[in-house]
Amino acid sequence: MTGTVHDSASGLYQVIAKELPWSLDIVVEIAQGIIMKSGLLEEKRTIIKRWINLTVDTYPSESGSFLRNQKDQFANPVGAAIAQGAEALFDWVTGDSKEYSPLVVRRLDDIVRIRAVQQFSPSNAVAFVFLLKNSIREVVSKKFSKDSGHFGELLEIESRIDSLALTAFDMYMKCREKLFEMRAMEIRNRTSRILERACNKYGAPHEW
Amino acid sequence: MELHDLPKPKDLMNIDLNRPPETGWMDSRAQFKEGTYSYPAAGKNLKALGMPNPRQWSPTDDDWKLPENWREIILQGMKERLEKYRSFRLFMDICVRCGACADKCHFFIGSGDPKNMPVLRAELIRSVYRNDFTLVGKMLGRLGGGRELTLDVLKEWFYYFFQCTECRRCSVFCPYGIDTAEVTMIGRELLNLVGLNINWVMEPVANCFRTGNHLGIPPHGLVDMWQFMVDDIEDITGVKVNLPINKKGAEILFVTPSGDYFADPGTYTCMGYLMLFHELGLDYTWSTYASEGGNFGLFTSHEMIKRLNAKIYAEAKRLGVKWILGGECGHMWRVMHQYMETMNGPADFLEEPVSPITGTKFENSKQTKMVHITEFTSDLIKNGKLKLDPSRNDKYVATFHDSCNPARAAGLLEEPRYVIRNVTNNFYEMPENTIREQTYCCGGGAGLGNDENIDMRMRGAFPRASALRHVRDKHNVNHLLCMCAIDRATLTALTEYWAPEVSVGGIHELVANALIMEGENERALDLRGEPFVDVEEDE
Numbered sequence: 001m002t003g004t005v006h007d008s009a010s011g012l013y014q015v016i017a018k019e020l021p022w023s024l025d026i027v028v029e030i031a032q033g034i035i036m037k038s039g040l041l042e043e044k045r046t047i048i049k050r051w052i053n054l055t056v057d058t059y060p061s062e063s064g065s066f067l068r069n070q071k072d073q074f075a076n077p078v079g080a081a082i083a084q085g086a087e088a089l090f091d092w093v094t095g096d097s098k099e100y101s102p103l104v105v106r107r108l109d110d111i112v113r114i115r116a117v118q119q120f121s122p123s124n125a126v127a128f129v130f131l132l133k134n135s136i137r138e139v140v141s142k143k144f145s146k147d148s149g150h151f152g153e154l155l156e157i158e159s160r161i162d163s164l165a166l167t168a169f170d171m172y173m174k175c176r177e178k179l180f181e182m183r184a185m186e187i188r189n190r191t192s193r194i195l196e197r198a199c200n201k202y203g204a205p206h207e208w
Numbered sequence: 209m210e211l212h213d214l215p216k217p218k219d220l221m222n223i224d225l226n227r228p229p230e231t232g233w234m235d236s237r238a239q240f241k242e243g244t245y246s247y248p249a250a251g252k253n254l255k256a257l258g259m260p261n262p263r264q265w266s267p268t269d270d271d272w273k274l275p276e277n278w279r280e281i282i283l284q285g286m287k288e289r290l291e292k293y294r295s296f297r298l299f300m301d302i303c304v305r306c307g308a309c310a311d312k313c314h315f316f317i318g319s320g321d322p323k324n325m326p327v328l329r330a331e332l333i334r335s336v337y338r339n340d341f342t343l344v345g346k347m348l349g350r351l352g353g354g355r356e357l358t359l360d361v362l363k364e365w366f367y368y369f370f371q372c373t374e375c376r377r378c379s380v381f382c383p384y385g386i387d388t389a390e391v392t393m394i395g396r397e398l399l400n401l402v403g404l405n406i407n408w409v410m411e412p413v414a415n416c417f418r419t420g421n422h423l424g425i426p427p428h429g430l431v432d433m434w435q436f437m438v439d440d441i442e443d444i445t446g447v448k449v450n451l452p453i454n455k456k457g458a459e460i461l462f463v464t465p466s467g468d469y470f471a472d473p474g475t476y477t478c479m480g481y482l483m484l485f486h487e488l489g490l491d492y493t494w495s496t497y498a499s500e501g502g503n504f505g506l507f508t509s510h511e512m513i514k515r516l517n518a519k520i521y522a523e524a525k526r527l528g529v530k531w532i533l534g535g536e537c538g539h540m541w542r543v544m545h546q547y548m549e550t551m552n553g554p555a556d557f558l559e560e561p562v563s564p565i566t567g568t569k570f571e572n573s574k575q576t577k578m579v580h581i582t583e584f585t586s587d588l589i590k591n592g593k594l595k596l597d598p599s600r601n602d603k604y605v606a607t608f609h610d611s612c613n614p615a616r617a618a619g620l621l622e623e624p625r626y627v628i629r630n631v632t633n634n635f636y637e638m639p640e641n642t643i644r645e646q647t648y649c650c651g652g653g654a655g656l657g658n659d660e661n662i663d664m665r666m667r668g669a670f671p672r673a674s675a676l677r678h679v680r681d682k683h684n685v686n687h688l689l690c691m692c693a694i695d696r697a698t699l700t701a702l703t704e705y706w707a708p709e710v711s712v713g714g715i716h717e718l719v720a721n722a723l724i725m726e727g728e729n730e731r732a733l734d735l736r737g738e739p740f741v742d743v744e745e746d747e
Contacts, residue, residue, distance in 0.1 A: 062233075062322035066311050074639045075311065077674035078320060113706070117666040118319055119241060175705075179243070179666070182701050183659040193470050197436050 050135040055128040081110040116175035129165040238367035243663030249410035256414040261403025309378035318667035326378035326388040369395035375612035375649035397509040409655035412504040421466035427496035446729030449486035455493035464535025465502040467693030476735040477714030498523035501540035514551040531561035532578040538692030542617040566591040582623040595724040604687040605634040610647035611692035631722040636683040642675035652698030673706030
């Protein structure tokens with residue numbers, strides 16, 4: 001059914017384009033971009049669900065059903081972060097904005113911050129972003145015929161996913177650096193108060 | 209370019225997501241990843257306590273330098289404990305694996321590691337119990353859920369029993385009342401028999417045994433610390449508060465965790481006690497011997513709980529006090545409430561606690577003769593004995609983290625809230641399934657709050673943090689209150705990582721901020737030496 005929508009819409013655009021004085025190629029290009037995106041948006045729920053499932057599959061299988069099915073965000077904060085993140089990040093990837101909104105930053109950071117302390121290697125911790133490609137490709141290969149010429153758009157979307165992944169890597173590093181800093185601070189704080197008190201009483205070390 | 213020219217998604221996505229091995233749980237080995245385990249106990253601490261197998265070793269080594277007959281030692285230890293503790297045998301037998309506890313552990317929720325499900329964590333030991341102590345297990349082996357005690361199983365015990373904070377959230381949900389914390393306690397006792405323990409537990413235990421407190425502070429060091437606090441209070445309020453130490457014949461002995469003597473923000477809570485008691489003119493005393501309310505024996509063995517706890521009644525007897533008042537501590541209250549009287553009582557030389565200020569009898573403490581500070585303070589407020597100005601805490605929008613043990617082991621749910629509501633104007637609760645009996649652990653209790661275990665702590669902290677972030681976003685909460693010294697240390701790391709805008713503090717810090725003292729100067733600073741009102745806000 002979705003294939004029919006696409007075909008008829010494409011035909012309609014070509015008809016309109018013929019009536020307009022602009023270059024047909026440009027119009028078709030714009031139209032195809034819209035079609036590609038609108039096609040993905042139609043399948044938004046499927047793509048997001050698949051992406052969430054692929055991400056949850058990076059956890060041990062015994063934990064999967066809990067992460068997927070417990071909907072209370074306070075009983076299952078990891079599952080909630082993945083689900084809320086998937087939605088916001090999908091919207092950004094299929095949108096036009098080159099900037100990240102505070103919401104997108106927050107949602108991406110939520111997932112990365114969690115995975116930065118879990119059992120994953122660094123690459124696995126951020127690889128969930130790339131799993132969106134898998135999810136989109138599965139839908140695209142079903143929805144669009146192979147010669148429909150949408151690869152420009154697909155690549156554009158994939159590039160947006162790539163930049164999201166690089167941002168995720170930056171966030172991951174910030175989280176790790178924060179953890180090391182916290183460790184160092186904890187060790188320092190264990191004795192700093194005692195030293196401060198000692199210095200107050202006996203003077204600074206160079207005065208001893 | 210066409211779609212079929214592109215590499216297949218799977219090829220392009222050639223990232224090894226390295227799913228954990230899909231072998232059954234019985235066969236997957238523990239992976240000791242840096243950041244997820246605690247360093248082993250130093251030999252000197254085990255020697256100081258006369259505990260077995262002191263040595264240098266690391267969990268990442270292949271050879272853990274165990275005694276040759278380690279297997280016999282553990283199985284013999286299990287046999288003795290199955291005979292001695294009926295609860296242990298019951299917990300081994302009655303679990304029907306209904307799964308009610310499975311998703312209630314903060315470590316499971318934050319990590320997604322199935323062996324952090326309380327049922328499976330207990331199953332690590334239960335499988336060995338079946339194999340060696342039940343007829344079905346002996347006959348059917350694996351088919352009957354039995355598992356042989358191998359070196360890998362022992363290593364797994366060490367990994368996972370030191371990934372349980374004994375917070376007992378799971379037991380709230382168990383229809384049979386199985387207390388998984390007690391399974392962990394026995395698991396750790398058994399590990400101790402062959403010298404498998406962590407330094408963050410054993411060093412405080414050794415220090416406590418030697419000097420009476422976790423940090424190993426000798427009496428004159430304690431006096432110095434308290435004196436510093438008295439000086440700080442005078443700088444801030446203009447009032448020089450009393451500091452009674454080891455005072456024979458005092459009415460009340462005050463015992464609190466030593467973590468609050470040195471480490472901010474616990475020190476502010478400790479200053480709060482000094483101010484409150486001074487203002488009341490309370491006849492009380494600090495002790496340089498019973499200088500620690502905390503008891504890391506709880507994370508070691510039953511025998512060690514008793515050894516370390518004994519000093520409190522002994523000191524109360526020596527000083528001749530009437531009853532004991534206890535400060536804001538977490539696991540200390542599990543020990544006081546559920547073990548102290550059985551282990552070191554009866555405290556028949558003490559009197560039933562009565563507040564000398566209000567005359568209120570603390571009948572709930574008839575047995576132990578020990579009263580919690582929020583019971584004491586809420587009674588003072590209820591009877592109008594304190595002059596309070598809650599607006600001095602107006603820069604705080606506070607929420608309250610129920611510390612696991614006061615909430616679940618001692619039922620202290622309303623008293624702290626009553627005090628908080630009377631000393632602040634802005635207080636919001638976190639979501640209902642994350643507070644009171646269902647409170648989430650800070651992720652650093654039971655000796656796990658060390659720096660090397662930081663990744664695991666942050667996993668365990670996430671459920672609490674997620675609820676905290678919710679009230680931060682919804683009500684602009686900027687201060688997390690708690691009444692436990694471990695909380696004050698570990699929640700500081702939790703907020704640093706998960707919600708950096710939120711500060712952490714104890715309840716009696718806010719009580720002392722709000723407390724209008726006789727003879728005080730025109731106060732402008734809180735106990736942290738900061739203005740009562742944020743300057744930017746004022747402008």
